[in-house]
Amino acid sequence: MAVTVETLEKLERKITLSLPVTAIQSEVDARLKKLARTVKMDGFRPGKVPMNVVAQRYGYSVQYEVMNDKVGEAFAVAANEAQVRVAGQPRITEKEGAPTGELTFDAIFEVYPEVKLGDLADVEVEKTSSEVSDAAIDKTIDILRKQRRTFAQRALDTATAEGDRVTVDFEGKIDGETFSGGKAEDFQFMVGEGQMLKEFEDAVRGMKNGESKTFPLAFPADYHGKDVAGKTADFMVTVKKIEAAHLPDVNEALAKSLGIADASVDGLRADIRKNLEREVKSRLQGRNKQAAMDALVAKSELDLPKSIVQSEVDRLKEGARADLKQRGIKDADKAEIPDDIFVPQAERRVRLGLVVAELVRANALHAKPEQIKAHIEELSSSYERPADVVRWYYSDNQRMAEVESVVIESNVAEYVMSKAKVTEKSVSFDELMGQQG
Structure with missing residues (x-):
C-alpha cells in the first residue's frame, strides 16, 4: 500500500x-x-x-x-x-x-529543506592577504627576550624608570574606607607594561626606594571591578624595591637557549619567520573562509527545520554550562539558560551546514584522501615527531572526521572565491594578529 x-x-x-x-x-x-x-x-x-x-x-x-x-x-x-x-x-x-x-x-x-543556491557571480567577497615583515620578527624576538630577562636591584638613590620591576605596598580608600582589592603588600609589577592603571604607573615612575606618596586615582566607568568603577580613590604607595631588567643579547646563546637547530642569529630569525608564516596562513584561511561562508549564506534560500535548530540550541546550552562549570560556578549544570540567547547562532550554524552540504553534493567538493593526508601532515609539521602525530590522527575516527570537515570547508571556500567577485585586501601583520583566528 x-x-x-x-x-x-x-x-x-x-x-x-x-x-x-x-x-x-x-x-x-x-x-x-x-x-x-x-x-x-x-x-x-x-x-x-x-x-x-x-x-x-x-x-x-x-x-x-x-x-x-x-x-x-x-x-x-x-x-x-x-x-x-x-x-x-x-x-x-x-x-x-x-x-x-x-x-x-x-x-x-x-x-530537510530544498536549498536554493543563488548565482555567486554577483557576490562580492573580500580576500585578505598579509606578509611576515622583518619588524614582526624583531617584535617576536623582543617578546622572547622579555620572557628570559633577568633583574638586578638598583642603587637606593636611583629613581624608578620605564621597564623596571618595582615592589610596592599600597592602600586605596574611597570616602575614607578601604575597598576590596585596594590593599596589597610586596606587590610586584613592571613599569610601562600596562599591568596597572596609568595614574598608578605615573605616580610610581620617578619614585625612589623607601619613598611614599599619596595620589588620587579615578577608576574608569567600564572598570572590571564594578564596586569601584567610575569612582575616585585616594591611594598611598610605598616603594620597597626597584629592579632593573636585563634582556639577553640577540646572539648564538639566545638561539641555543630556544632550541633552534641552526643556533645562529640567522637560524633564529628563519625559525621565527617559519612559525609566524604558519600562524599567518592559518589566520588568513580562517578569515577568508568566514568571508566565503558569509557570502554563501547571503545567496541561499531555505527553510530551517525547527528540530535541528533546537538540537543545536541544546548543544550550545550544554557547552555554555560546561564553560560555567570550568569557571567554578556552583550548580552550573542546573543553571537556567533561556533558549533565546542561542537561537540566532544555532540558526546560522544550521543554515550554513545545510547550504555547505548542498554545495558539496552539487559540485563534488568532498574531501579527497590526498587532501586529508596533506592537511594532517601540515598540522603535524610543527611538532618534534611529526610521524607520531600523523599516527595519532589516523588512529581515531572522530579526529579524522574533524580533519575531513575542515578540508571540505576549505574546498567550499575556494569554490566560492573562484565564482565570486573577489576584492583583494592586504592587511598588516599586527592587524591580522589582532584578530582572533
Missing part, C-alpha cells in the same frame, strides 16, 4: 502508521518467554518462574519497549517508501478509533 505523506506547514509532514495487534502481541510473548529463561525472582529457581508471574511483573515494560520498537520500524519503512529525508526525531501519538485488530499512530516530523 502506498504511503501517504500529508504536508502540514513548510517542512512539517505527517504519516499515519498502522500496526496489527497480533504482531505486537506475538513479539511481546516472544520477549517475555526469553526473559523467563534468565529472570531471577524470590521463591523460584532461575528459569522456572511461571509465565503468568513474569507477565505480571514485566508485561507493561516489555509492551512499552515492543510498541516503541515496532512503531519506530514502521516509521522508518514508511519514510523510506515515501522517499522523504527526515530531519530530527518524529513526534508519534496513538490515534483513537482504529479498526478492530489494529493500532494506528500519527507520526509528525520535519523533512
Whole structure:
C-alpha cells in the first residue's frame, strides 16, 4: 500500500502508521518467554518462574519497549517508501478509533529543506592577504627576550624608570574606607607594561626606594571591578624595591637557549619567520573562509527545520554550562539558560551546514584522501615527531572526521572565491594578529 505523506506547514509532514495487534502481541510473548529463561525472582529457581508471574511483573515494560520498537520500524519503512529525508526525531501519538485488530499512530516530523543556491557571480567577497615583515620578527624576538630577562636591584638613590620591576605596598580608600582589592603588600609589577592603571604607573615612575606618596586615582566607568568603577580613590604607595631588567643579547646563546637547530642569529630569525608564516596562513584561511561562508549564506534560500535548530540550541546550552562549570560556578549544570540567547547562532550554524552540504553534493567538493593526508601532515609539521602525530590522527575516527570537515570547508571556500567577485585586501601583520583566528 502506498504511503501517504500529508504536508502540514513548510517542512512539517505527517504519516499515519498502522500496526496489527497480533504482531505486537506475538513479539511481546516472544520477549517475555526469553526473559523467563534468565529472570531471577524470590521463591523460584532461575528459569522456572511461571509465565503468568513474569507477565505480571514485566508485561507493561516489555509492551512499552515492543510498541516503541515496532512503531519506530514502521516509521522508518514508511519514510523510506515515501522517499522523504527526515530531519530530527518524529513526534508519534496513538490515534483513537482504529479498526478492530489494529493500532494506528500519527507520526509528525520535519523533512530537510530544498536549498536554493543563488548565482555567486554577483557576490562580492573580500580576500585578505598579509606578509611576515622583518619588524614582526624583531617584535617576536623582543617578546622572547622579555620572557628570559633577568633583574638586578638598583642603587637606593636611583629613581624608578620605564621597564623596571618595582615592589610596592599600597592602600586605596574611597570616602575614607578601604575597598576590596585596594590593599596589597610586596606587590610586584613592571613599569610601562600596562599591568596597572596609568595614574598608578605615573605616580610610581620617578619614585625612589623607601619613598611614599599619596595620589588620587579615578577608576574608569567600564572598570572590571564594578564596586569601584567610575569612582575616585585616594591611594598611598610605598616603594620597597626597584629592579632593573636585563634582556639577553640577540646572539648564538639566545638561539641555543630556544632550541633552534641552526643556533645562529640567522637560524633564529628563519625559525621565527617559519612559525609566524604558519600562524599567518592559518589566520588568513580562517578569515577568508568566514568571508566565503558569509557570502554563501547571503545567496541561499531555505527553510530551517525547527528540530535541528533546537538540537543545536541544546548543544550550545550544554557547552555554555560546561564553560560555567570550568569557571567554578556552583550548580552550573542546573543553571537556567533561556533558549533565546542561542537561537540566532544555532540558526546560522544550521543554515550554513545545510547550504555547505548542498554545495558539496552539487559540485563534488568532498574531501579527497590526498587532501586529508596533506592537511594532517601540515598540522603535524610543527611538532618534534611529526610521524607520531600523523599516527595519532589516523588512529581515531572522530579526529579524522574533524580533519575531513575542515578540508571540505576549505574546498567550499575556494569554490566560492573562484565564482565570486573577489576584492583583494592586504592587511598588516599586527592587524591580522589582532584578530582572533
